[in-house]
Amino acid sequence: MNQSGSIVDAAQRYDIIEIINKGLAYAIIIAGLLSVVFIFIGGISFILSGGQEEKIKQAVSTIRYAIIGLIVTVLAVVIVATVGKALGLDIIRYINFSDIIQTVTTIGSTGGENSLD
DSSP states (O other): OHHHHHHHHHHHHSOHHHHHHHHHHHHHHHHHHHHHHHHHHHHHHHHTTTTOHHHHHHHHHHHHHHHHHHHHHHHHHHHHHHHHHHHTOOOGGGOOHHHHHHHHHHHHHHHHHHHHO
């Protein structure tokens, strides 16, 4: 019960616009990171294909779709920033990796302290 109380307390500290902004920012960052990871995975698969035609096609396909995903992610940032400015949301200020790490650390430490009580 104590842990759910802390979640409610944490939710009350943020207004709905800030929650939407942070959620969109985290989704965009995760999508971008996953695209980069899959580009590396496709590159490693291409290197390790050993000249086998099927493995080369699969690796090139992975790289192609990862690059398309990265382009869509960049376009999403531009579109969300444009629409956000029109609606009064400031999404770009939340796309800061150090702030995200700090938020995750804060959430982790808060959850850990309450679970010991």
